[in-house]
Amino acid sequence: xxxxxxxxxxxxxxxxxxxxxxxxxxxxxxxxxxxxxxxxxxxxxxxxxxxxxxxxxxxxxxxxxxxxxxxxxxxxxxxxxxxxxxxxxxxxxxxxxxxxxxxxxxxxxxxxxxxxxxxxxxxxxxxxxxxxxxxxxxxxxxxxxxxxxxxxxxxxxxxxxxxxxxxxxxxxxxxxxxxxxxxxxxxxxxxxxxxxxxxxxxxxxxxxxxxxxxxxxxxxxxxxxxxxxxxxxxxxxxxxxxxxxxxxxxxxxxxxxxxxxxxxxxxxxxxxxxxxxxx
Amino acid sequence: xxxxxxxxxxxxxxxxxxxxxxxxxxxxxxxxxxxxxxxxxxxxxxxxxxxxxxxxxxxxxxxxxxxxxxxxxxxxxxxxxxxxxxxxxxxxxxxxxxxxxxxxxxxxxxxxxxxxxxxxxxxxxxxxxxxxxxxxxxxxxxxxxxxxxxxxxxxxxxxxxxxxxxxxxxxxxxxxxxxxxxxxxxxxxxxxxxxxxxxxxxxxxxxxxxxxxxxxxxxxxxxxxxxxxxxxxxxxxxxxxxxxxxxxxxxxxxxxxxxxxxxxxxxxxxxxxxxxxxx
Numbered sequence: 398x399x400x401x402x403x404x405x406x407x408x409x410x411x412x413x414x415x416x417x418x419x420x421x422x423x424x425x426x427x428x429x430x431x432x433x434x435x436x437x438x439x440x441x442x443x444x445x446x447x448x449x450x451x452x453x454x455x456x457x458x459x460x461x462x463x464x465x466x467x468x469x470x471x472x473x474x475x476x477x478x479x480x481x482x483x484x485x486x487x488x489x490x491x492x493x494x495x496x497x498x499x500x501x502x503x504x505x506x507x508x509x510x511x512x513x514x515x516x517x518x519x520x521x522x523x524x525x526x527x528x529x530x531x532x533x534x535x536x537x538x539x540x541x542x543x544x545x546x547x548x549x550x551x552x553x554x555x556x557x558x559x560x561x562x563x564x565x566x567x568x569x570x571x572x573x574x575x576x577x578x579x580x581x582x583x584x585x586x587x588x589x590x591x592x593x594x595x596x597x598x599x600x601x602x603x604x605x606x607x608x609x610x611x612x613x614x615x616x617x618x619x620x621x622x623x624x625x626x627x628x629x630x631x632x633x634x635x636x637x638x639x640x641x642x643x644x645x646x647x648x649x650x651x652x653x654x655x656x657x658x659x660x661x662x663x664x665x666x667x668x669x670x671x672x673x674x675x676x
Numbered sequence: 677x678x679x680x681x682x683x684x685x686x687x688x689x690x691x692x693x694x695x696x697x698x699x700x701x702x703x704x705x706x707x708x709x710x711x712x713x714x715x716x717x718x719x720x721x722x723x724x725x726x727x728x729x730x731x732x733x734x735x736x737x738x739x740x741x742x743x744x745x746x747x748x749x750x751x752x753x754x755x756x757x758x759x760x761x762x763x764x765x766x767x768x769x770x771x772x773x774x775x776x777x778x779x780x781x782x783x784x785x786x787x788x789x790x791x792x793x794x795x796x797x798x799x800x801x802x803x804x805x806x807x808x809x810x811x812x813x814x815x816x817x818x819x820x821x822x823x824x825x826x827x828x829x830x831x832x833x834x835x836x837x838x839x840x841x842x843x844x845x846x847x848x849x850x851x852x853x854x855x856x857x858x859x860x861x862x863x864x865x866x867x868x869x870x871x872x873x874x875x876x877x878x879x880x881x882x883x884x885x886x887x888x889x890x891x892x893x894x895x896x897x898x899x900x901x902x903x904x905x906x907x908x909x910x911x912x913x914x915x916x917x918x919x920x921x922x923x924x925x926x927x928x929x930x931x932x933x934x935x936x937x938x939x940x941x942x943x944x945x946x947x948x949x950x951x952x953x954x955x
Contacts, residue, residue, distance in 0.1 A: 504839055512823065512880040513837035540948060544791065557830070558792035560783055562952055601791040669819060669948030673841055 403445040404505035405674040406498040409667035410436035410483045411490035411536045411543075412567070412641040412648050414610025415617075417590030418583040419548040424525040425518060428548030429532035431590055432597050432606050434648070435540050436565060438482035438664040440491055441674070442498025444468075444506050447476040454479045454495075463496035466523035471503050482664075486572035488644025493533030496520040497671050505673060513538070514551035521550040528576035540670035542603060544594070559601045562668065566654040566661035569646040570623040578619070578643050589616035607650060610639035621645050630657035682724040683784035684953040685777040688946035689715035689762045690769035690815045690822075691846070691920040691927050693889025694896075696869030697862040698827040703804040704797060707827030708811035710869055711876050711885050713927070714819050715844060717761035717943040719770055720953070721777025723747075723785050726755040733758045733774075742775035745802035750782050761943075765851035767923025772812030775799040776950050784952060792817070793830035800829040807855035819949035821882060823873070838880045841947065845933040845940035848925040849902040857898070857922050868895035886929060889918035900924050909936035 416431030450468050452461045453476070461479070468475050477499050483489035497520040504511050511519070521534040535554050536543040542562075547555035578586070593609040611628060614620040620628075624640045627647040631638035636653030640646065647654070654661035695710030729747050731740045732755070740758070747754050756778050762768035776799040783790050790798070800813040814833050815822040821841075826834035857865070872888040890907060893899040903919045906926040910917035915932030919925065926933070933940035 501839055510879045510881060511839070512877070513820065513839045516839055541792065541951070551836070552834075560780055560790070560792045560795055560952065562954060598791070600789045602789060665954075668951035672820070672947035673839065675841065675944075 402506065403443060404502040405441055405443040406501035406671060407439055407441050407674055408494035408498045408537050408671040409439040409540060410494065411533045412436065412488055413532060414606055414639050414642065415590050415593040415613035416532060416642060417587035417594070418531055418579050424522040425550040426548070426553045427525050427531065428521070428535065428545070428550070428554055430545045430548055430594050431532055432544050432594065432610070433536055434542050434565060435537060435667045436489070436664050437667045438662065439667065440483065440494035440498055441480045442495055442502055443478040444499060444502035445476045446506060447474055450474045452477045452479065454485065455481055461492060461495055462527040463492050463520070463523040463529055464499045466526060467496050467499040467520055468503060470519055471507050471509065473507055475503065475506070484569045486644065487569040488573065488641030488646045490530065490533035490537060492529040493520070493524050494537055496523045497534050497537055501671060501673055518550035528580055530575055531579055538670045540667050542606070542666055544597060544601065559603050559606060561603050562666045563603055563650050564652070564663065564665055565648055565650065566652065566663050567641065567646060567648040568627065568654060568659055568661045569644060571645040573643045573645050575643045586617040586619070589613050603650065604637050607637040607639050614640040627654070627657070627659065633657065681785065682722060683781040684720055684722040685780035685950060686718060686720050686953055687773035687777045687816050687950040688718040688819060689773065690812045691715065691767055692811060693885055693918050693921065694869050694872040694892035695811060695921060696866035696873070697810055697858050703801040704829040705827070705832045706804050706810065707800070707814065707824070707829070707833055709824045709827055709873050710811055711823050711873065711889070712815055713821050713844060714816060714946045715768070715943050716946045717941065718946065719762070719773035719777055720759045721774055721781055722757040723778060723781035724755045725785060726753055729753045731756045731758065733764065734760055740771060740774055741806040742771050742799070742802040742808055743778045745805060746775050746778040746798055747782060749798050750786050750788065752786055754782065754785070763848045765923065766848040767852065767920030767925045769809065769812035769816060771806070771808040772799070772803050773816055775802045776813050776816055780950060780952055797829035807859055809854055810858055817949045819946050821885070821945055823876060823880065838882050838885060840882050841945045842882055842929050843931070843942065843944050844927055844929065845931065845942050846920065846925060846927040847906065847933060847938055847940045848923060850924040852922045852924050854922045865896040865898070868892050882929065883916050886916040886918050893919040906933070906936070906938065912936065
């Protein structure tokens with residue numbers, strides 16, 4: 398469908414505020430339920446055919462297993478250049494974004510005939526099999542403020558959304574291992590996540606989502622001290638903040654972190670899902 | 677969720693290239709299967725509380741039953757100002773866009789607590805009950821190049837997409853009554869639409885979608901002479917064009933209509949679904 402020798406996709410970032418983990422024997426039905434925000438800060442992924450597969454992240458060669466799995470699924474090799482506005486491993490969905498962007502761009506470059514749902518499934522499966530995430534890919538394919546009502550890839554997962562938009566501020570204090578959390582005992586976490594989801598669906602507004610996320614981090618036992626301090630400072634200044642799952646990161650609505658005296662990154666919720674960029 | 681006294685939503689236009697009609701006793705499961713394109717030319721809808729409900733379209737008071745049904749569902753009254761880039765009644769989904777934009781903006785202004793899926797359902801039902809469309813609302817809520825795999829509102833309908841973007845040119849020669857077609861005998865039309873859908877799903881690329889749409893218009897017996905002439909002129913110039921369902925309108929990829937000597941409107945496919953505009 399194209400004679401382009403290279404293609405670029407943009408994928409919004411995604412912070413999960415709360416979630417429950419659902420693992421099955423099948424990566425297409427494995428996933429998470431929960432709530433989060435997609436971000437105008439995101440990831441651009443450029444795919445170019447090459448003799449061997451290599452991944453560059455922000456100018457440096459790196460290993461990104463979900464990206465390599467996606468390229469392998471096209472039975473080919475490519476250079477994948479990932480340019481991220483967001484820190485890696487800090488709860489912003491960079492690995493999911495890189496996988497989804499690679500799927501969209503590869504389908505164009507290698508003249509594939511997959512549909513969008515096929516490509517989302519491919520990236521979701523690559524992310525699940527790599528242990529790097531459960532719900533970012535489907536959220537990033539949707540855009541907006543996604544509510545993951547049922548887990549899994551298209552055809553299994555069900556999504557809804559909070560119908561609004563907002564300025565978002567965020568800060569990171571470092572990485573947290575997604576695999577360690579989601580491959581451990583998720584009973585307590587999932588119980589807290591299911592309760593938050595049920596309450597969000599009763600009143601799907603953005604301040605409610607952030608308040609439920611704040612409670613979730615505490616109940617799930619995931620809150621780290623630096624994030625707790627920042628969330629409290631935002632609350633004291635009259636704002637709404639919560640922890641980005643899974644990272645040592647905090648996000649706030651409006652000018653929440655600025656008002657509390659921090660010097661945050663600033664972006665907005667993103668109305669669109671992942672998409673190819675014009676050549 | 678807001679103390680705004682007014683809110684504005686943007687909804688992309690939508691041209692259907694081919695479709696099959698599915699009517700049940702329930703407007704949430706009534707809808708269409710098919711393929712089309714959402715457009716960066718669209719509709720802005722501004723809702724302001726008022727003592728009686730009135731609808732203004734491009735500066736003139738008008739009747740828009742789907743819009744009035746949506747306002748009624750909020751059990752309130754409002755002035756709804758619809759500003760359209762696209763001609764009405766010509767196959768660009770203006771009535772669906774107006775209904776969906778009214779739902780999104782009303783939920784903000786009247787501090788509703790509906791989710792995005794709830795609002796899409798509300799607008800879809802209003803459109804079906806008004807006889808003005810079957811598949812535009814769910815497509816416009818999604819954005820991109822939607823494939824309607826299963827008919828109906830969220831929770832029933834299933835959507836996929838063609839993973840690309842394109843420049844789109846279009847022209848209209850006048851209106852065609854949607855109600856007359858979709859409320860008549862749709863057997864022949866639906867048979868042609870189902871066949872096109874099955875072939876598109878086997879190879880979901882944009883030129884294929886337009887070629888299947890061209891065949892559909894002929895097989896369904898919907899092609900009108902002015903549109904046929906334009907489609908042939910585009911084909912002769914090496915381009916891809918088809919008829920916009922349901923209007924006396926033609927759309928083409930890239931510079932198809934310009935290359936054939938027409939002076940068309942120009943826009944692009946739109947990567948995002950309907951969304952609120954920043955205040």
